[in-house]
Amino acid sequence: MKIIMEKITKIFIVLLLMIVAQSCHDELSKVTNVNAPTIAALSTEIGLAQYAKGGVYYNGFGGNSGTGPAYYPTLDDGLGEGMLLIVNGLHDALGDLIFVPWGNNSFKFADNPTQITLDDNSVNHMPVGVSQPYELKLRNDRAYGAGNIMLIEWTYMYFLNNACNEVLAYVDKPAYTGSADAKKATLKAWSYFWKGYAYSRIGNMYVAGLIIDTPGVSNGNYVTNTVIITEANKNFDLAITTLNSITDASSYADMMGNLIPGQSQSGTGGVPSIAQFIGNVNTLKARTALASLRVKNMVAADWNNILTLANTGIQNGDPVFIMKTTQDINKSYIDPQFGWSAAYASGSGGTYYISERLMQDFNVNDERFLSNIDTLGSPVVNLRGRGLGFGTRWNLEDAGGTWWRANNTTAAAPYVNVSGFGVDNIYMAGSYEENQLMIAEAKINTGDIPGGLALIDGVRAYQHANLPALNSATINTVPLAMEEIRKERRIALLFRGLAFYDARRMGITDDVSLGGGRANAVVLSADPNTGNTIVNTHAFINYNYLPYFDVPQNELDFNVEIGSTPVKTTILQ
C-alpha cells in the first residue's frame, strides 16, 4: 500500500515537473537580444543603407579615444582606436610631421630613427632597441597584442573590405523604393570605391595582401602588393563603371544621402553628384599610383597617368569624404575630443607632438604657421630618454594660436578645433589640395615647372597661407620644384595620413646606405652639463624605416599561406 502510494506520488511529481518544464521551454526561445539588430536588417533598404554607412564610417574609420568602449578590443593599447587616430597618426609620425614617443602600439619604436648625427658630429643611436625594422618585426607576434603596430591598419582595412563585401552580397535582397537599379548601383559603386580604398591602403603599406570578395571568409592566397594595387584599381574602375551606368540621378542622390552621415555632409563634405563621386575615385586612383612608386624610378608614362587621373579628379568645391565630430559623443563615429591625430597633437603636453622637421619646412610668415603654432614654454627634449627624435620647441594650438585669434578674419583656419565640435574637416579619402598637388608634381616632372609652381601657389591661396608666389625664375629645376612639392605636401596635407607615402617614395625613410635620410634637420639635444637645450640645425637623421610592413602574424597564424608570395620582408636591422 505504501509503495503504491509512493509510486503515485512520484508519478504525480514527475508529471508536474514536466508541465512546468514545458511552459519554461517556450520561455527559453523567447529570450532574445533586443539590444542590436540581426543580419535580417540587411535585407531591407534602410537597413542595408545604414550598414553600408556604418561599415565605412564605423568599421573602417571609427574609433574611441581610450575613454569609451573599445570598438576592436584587439587594437586598443590605451591610446584609443581608429584609422584617423592611430593609423593616420602612424603615417604622419613615420613621415616625421609629428612624433609619438609612447610605448602604446609600439609607437616609440615605429617612429624612432636608427641614428641621428648632431651638429657636433656626435652619433646617437636609437637609445632602446636596435632599429625600427628589427623592433617592429620582433613585435609582429600575437603575444604583443595591440603593441603589434603592423596589426592596426590591416585590421581596419580588411574590416572595411568585409563590410563592403557584405553590402555587395545583400544588395539584391531588399525591396527598394524609387529606382531599384539606381539605388543598387549606388550601393555597389559605394562598396567598390571603399574596397578599392582598402586595397589601396593595404597595397601601399604591406608587402603582401589578400583578395577577399566574400563576406565572412578568407583564403590563404597571399599576393604581392603590386597585385593588391591592381585589385584596388579594378575596384575603383568598377565603381566608375557602375556610377556611369546610373540614369536616375535622384534615386542615386537619395541613396548617397543615406550613405553619408549627416555631420559629414557639411564643410568640405557633402553628397557628391555622380560626376563628383567619379572625381573622388580618380583622385584616389592617382594617389594609389603615386604612393606605390618611387619618384626616382618614375618615368613619363607614370607621370602622365597621374596627370590624367588627377585632371579628372576632385575639382574645387566638389564634396569629398570626410569625418566630422559632434558634441554628442553618442552621435560621433570618433571621439569628439581626441578622435583623430590632429586632436591628439594639439595642446601643450599632448599625446602626439609637432615635429621640428615639420616646423623647419614652413616658409617664413606662412599664415598656416602663424595661425596654429606657438612655442612651448620650455622645449621637450629627448623625452624620457627615448630618442633625440622626440623633442620639440613647438606647440600646435587648439582652435588657433594667439596670432590667429588676433587676425582670424582673413588668416588660415586652424588645423584643429578640439572643442569646436564639427568644425574640422577630417579627411578620410582624397581632397582638392591633394589632387592639385598631384597635378603640380606631375607637371613639374613632365616639363611644366611653372605650371606646377602655379598650382602650389593655388593650394597656398586656397588655404590662406598668404605667401608670395613662387618664383619660377629661381625655382627652375625639377629638384628645386620638387623640394617645394615636398614641403607643400607636408604642410597642406598635414594630418591627412599621407606623409609616410611621400617620405618613402622620395627615399627619405630608407637607410642611409640606400641613399635615405634627411640632412640639415633640426634636432634638439640637451647640453649634458647645463641641461640647456641645443638646437641642432644641421643634424642628419637616418630614419631607416621599413618601406612596407609584414603581413601581421595574427593573420598568418590563422590563415596559413597556400602559395609562396613573400609575406614578410627580409630586411634585417
Place this chain on the structure above:
Amino acid sequence: MKKFLLICFSFGFALSVWAQDRVVTGRVTSADDGSGLPGVNVQLKGTTIGSVTDADGKFSLSVPASGGSLIYSFIGLGTQEVEIGQRAVVDVQLGLDIKQLSEVVVTGTGVPTDRKRLAIAVESVSGDRLPQAPTGAIDQALVGKIAGAQIATVSGNPGAPVSIQLRGINTLGGGTQPLIMVDGVEMNATALNSLDLNNVERVEVVQGAAASTQYGAQGANGVIQIFTKRGKSGPAKVEASFRTSSDQLLNIGNVHQPYNHSFATDGNGNIVDTNGNILKQDSYGDWPNLTWQNDPSALNNKPYKNNTQYHDHVKQLFHTAKTYNSHIGISGGKAGSDYAISVSNNMQESLINGNLSRTNLTANLGFDITKALTLRFINQLVYTDNTVNPISPPISSAMYMYPFADFDYKDSQGNPLYKYTGAGANNTNPNYYFHYQSFSNKTIDIIPNLNLHWKVNKILELDYKAGINYQLGLYGRTSANQSGNALSALNNYFVGEGLNGGLTKQTTDRYNINSLVTAIARIDFDKDLHLNVPITSTTQALFDYRSYAFHRQYATYTGIPLYVPADQINGSLSQANSVSEWNDKFVTYGFLVNQKFEYKDIVGISGGFRSDYSSVYGDAKTPFTFPRGDIYFRLSKLGFWDRLSGILPEFKLRAAAGQAGIQPVNYFQDLAGSAPNHFLRSTQFLYGRDAGGSFIGSVPVTGNPNLKVEQSSEQEFGADLGIAPIKDGSWLNFITASVTVWNRTGSNIIWQRPLPISAGATNIWDNYLSFKSNGAQFSITTDMYTSSAINWDMVINWGTSKSFVDKIADHKDIPLVWSNAATYTLKEGQQIGTIYGYKALTSVNQKDPSGNYYIDQTTAANYEIVDGRVVNSALKTVQFTTDKYYLGNTTPKFNSSITNTITYKDFLTVAFQIDWVSGMKTYNQTKEWMYSEGLHGDYDKSVKFKSGENGPYTAYYKSFYDATESNGTKNYFLENSSFARLRNLSIGFDFAKYFKMGKVRKMQLMLTGRNLVTITKYTGFDPEANNNTSGSGAGTGASQVAGQRGLDYWAFPNTKSYQVGLNVAF
C-alpha cells in the same frame, strides 16, 4: 547546537506512537544557552516507542509502567541515555558533540545530512567563528576559513570584492566566482560583500563539481551558501555591537619615490629647465620641461632642494581612514513561530578619497502553519551609498609624478592643477580629480526568500523555495565645469566629459529569480517496509528554475553652467546628452533526481543526475545532463575497528564524482562600464546613432549557435577522522581531521577563438579549450588544551591546487594581454597563470634557443656581472634575452591558515589567525612602471662596477624597464610574493560574565587588529593586493579574473586596522 536543530527540525522526523501505560514528560534544553531544543528524538531504549520535542524542547511519551531508559538523540548533538526510574518528568541538557564530526550540512547534498554520513567534502564555518573584519563583509571574513579555497583580499578600495577561487580554474570568460546562495536560494544580483556579517549563522562551501552537480549548469565553480540567523524560542533577546577602527595603508615593501634625482642642475644644485633656467613653476603653477639625465654617467644622487622640495606622494595620496560598524538585533520565539530582526550599518572611509556606507535590515520569520507545514520568510534589505571612485583610484598618476610636484599646490585662484607638464610623463594630479569630480553610487538590494516545507507523511517531504534578488543601482559622476581653472582652460585639460564639465548618470537594475521544488522520500526498509534489512533509502527529485535579467540605462550630459555649484546640478541644467541602454537576460531550468541507499550508519551510496535547459547554449533546445555519484564507508563502525576505536574513534572513507557546468557568458565594456552578455549564440550587429539618423556596423566577435555549456567533471576522494590521542589530562583530547584530494577536467571551455582578420572579424565564440586541475586540502580541528578554566582550540586549514591547459582546439597559444601589463600565455600542457617573458642574462656566453650567443663573443669583455646579471660596463645597462621564456607561475603552492582560540573561564577570549600563502609569485607591474622614469626608490641604491665605479646609476635601473622591450615582461619584476600574515588578533573581555551582571548576558570589550604583521619578500605595497578581480563589485557574477591572476598593476593595497568594539547582549 540549537541552530542546527532548528534547520533540521523543519525537515524533522516523526515516529509512530503507540499508547502505553504511563506518560513521561520533559524538556530538552541546550547545554550551550539553556534554550529549548526542538526536534530531538526521544526513544525508549530497545523499542520503537518514541517522540520528538516541540519547538520549546518539550516532549511527552507514553511508556511502560516501570523501568526503562530514554535515549535522547539528534544528529549533531551528543546522544544521552537517561534512566526513567519512577520519574514523571525527565529533563535533560544536550551539548554539541564536537568529538563526533557532528554537524548537519545541506549544501551539495540537497537533503540535510549528518557530517558523519557525508560522502563529499563540505566546508563549513559558523558565524561566531568569522572574524569581525572592519569592513563588516562576509567575503573578507571568509579569508583563511575554508580549507582548499584561495580567498584573498586583493584590494583595499572600499566595496571591492575579494578574489575567490575554489579548487582551480574552470573557465576563462566567466571568472572563478562561485555560485552564491542564501538560505537555499541563489543570490546573483547582490554582491557577497553587501550582506551583513552580523547575521551569518553559518557558511557552507562546496568547492567542485563532485559536490555541486546538484546545481547543474551553475555549479562548476563551487557554491558558497550563507545561512542567516534565526530566532530561538524563548523571550526576546537583544544583541548589539559597536565597533570602530583606524585603518592605515599597508606598505610592506616601503614603496616610495627616490629621495634623490638625476635631473640637470646648475652649479648650486637647482634643477634647471630645458632653457637652462632654474626650474620654477610658471604663472599658472605649471612646471616647465626639464632634462632627465640618464646617460651612462648619470647618478641619481642629487637631493631635492630649494624650489623643488621632495613631496612624499605616498603620504599625499593615502591617508589613515576610519570605519564604523554598528549592529542591533532582536530575536526570540514562541511555540510555532520565531523571529530575528536586525539592523546594521557599516561606514568605511577610503584611504584615498570618498567613503562607503552600507545599511542592512534583515528579518527572518518562521511559522508553523500546521504541525506538518512550516513557512519561513527571510528578507534582507541593503542600502549602500558609495562615493568612492569605483573604477580607477589615481594610484598610477600619483606614483608617476616627479616628487617635486606638490599635489596640494593651488593656483592663485585656489584651484589645483590638472597636471604638471615637466613633472613626468603620466602626471595628472589626483587632487584635481578629487576637487572637480565626485561620485555617487547608491545601491538598493533586496533579497527576499520564501520557504514552504510540507511533511506530507512519514515518507515524503515537499519543499518549495523561492527567492528574488533584486538590485537597483544609481550611479552618478559629476565633473564640474573646469573652464575657470586657468591652466585647464589654456590647454583644454579636463576630467570627465569636457572642459565645461558634465554628468554621467546610470541606472542599473538587475535581478535573479530562483524557484526550487524539492521532493524527498525517505524509506526505512526495516521500519517502513518491514523487510528486516537495516537499509534506508533517500530519494530526491528537484525542479530548479532560474531567470536572470540585467538592464542598464546610461546618459551623459555635457556642459555645466559655471554659476552652479557642481553638487547642486542635474542633467536638466546641462546641454547635450548621449544615452545607451543594455538588456541582458537568460533563463535556465533543470531537473535533479538523486537516489541514496544507506546500510545502517556504515555505508552509503548515492547516484543521480541533473539535466539543464538554458536559453544560452544548445540552441535553447538541447539539454545538458550532468551525472553524479558518491559513496562513504565508515570503517570505524565495523567490528574489527574496536581495537582502534580508543585512539581513532571515527574513520570514514569517501569518494564522489560529478559533473557541473558554467553558463556561457561574456562581460563587455561599453560607455557605462562592464555589462554581462549572454547572447553569444547569435551574431549581433552594432546599432549606433549619428547626426543623420542611425547606422549599423559589424562587431569584431562573431556569435556561435552551436555553443555548449562549459563542463567540469570531478572526482574527489577523502577521509574524515576523529582522533583521541591523549585520553586523560588536558592536552590534545580530541582531533578531527578531514582530508580530500581531487582532480578535475574542464571541457568545452568557452573563449574567443581567433579568426583570420581578413575574413572581417577577429574572433568567434567557441568551445575552444579544455583544462585539467588537481589539488588537495585538509582541515584539522584540535582541542589543544581543555581545563575547567582554559579552553584552547586550534583550526588548521590547508589547500593546494594547480590548473593546466589540457587542449586548445587549434593548438595555438593564447596570449592574454591586458592593457600594457604582464604577458600571461595559455599553452597546451602548461599551468594556468604562467608568465612568459625575458630573462636577465646571467653569463656573457649564454645562448639562445637556436644556439647562438646572445652577446657577440668578440665584445664579451665589454660586459660584467653585477648582482648576478650581465651588465654592459660602459652603458651600465642590464642585458636581457631577446627570446621569451617561461618565467614562472603566479599560482601559490599552497594556502594555509591557522586559527587559535583561547578562552579563559567565560570572560576572556583571545583569538588569532595566521594566514600563510606559500610559493606564490606576483608580477610587479607597478614597480616596472615606476622604473620607467626614475620614480622608484631603488634608484637611490648604489651599484658597484668592476671599474671601481660605485653609485646609484640611473642608466642601470632604467635598463630594467627598457631592455629588450620597454615595459616588457621580465623575470626581474616577477617576484616571490609568498607571505605570512597575522590576519586577525582579537582580545575580548566580557564584563557581564566577569561581574556576573545577571540579565546582561554579555558586555564584551573587543580589541581587534587586522593585518598587523606581514612577513614577505615582496617589494610592492602588499603581496596580497593584485588585479585578480575587476570591476567594482556590483553584482556577484563578473568580478573574478580567471587566467591572469597574480598581477600587481597599481593594485590598491590593504589596510592595517586597529579596532575597538563593544558587544552587548541581554
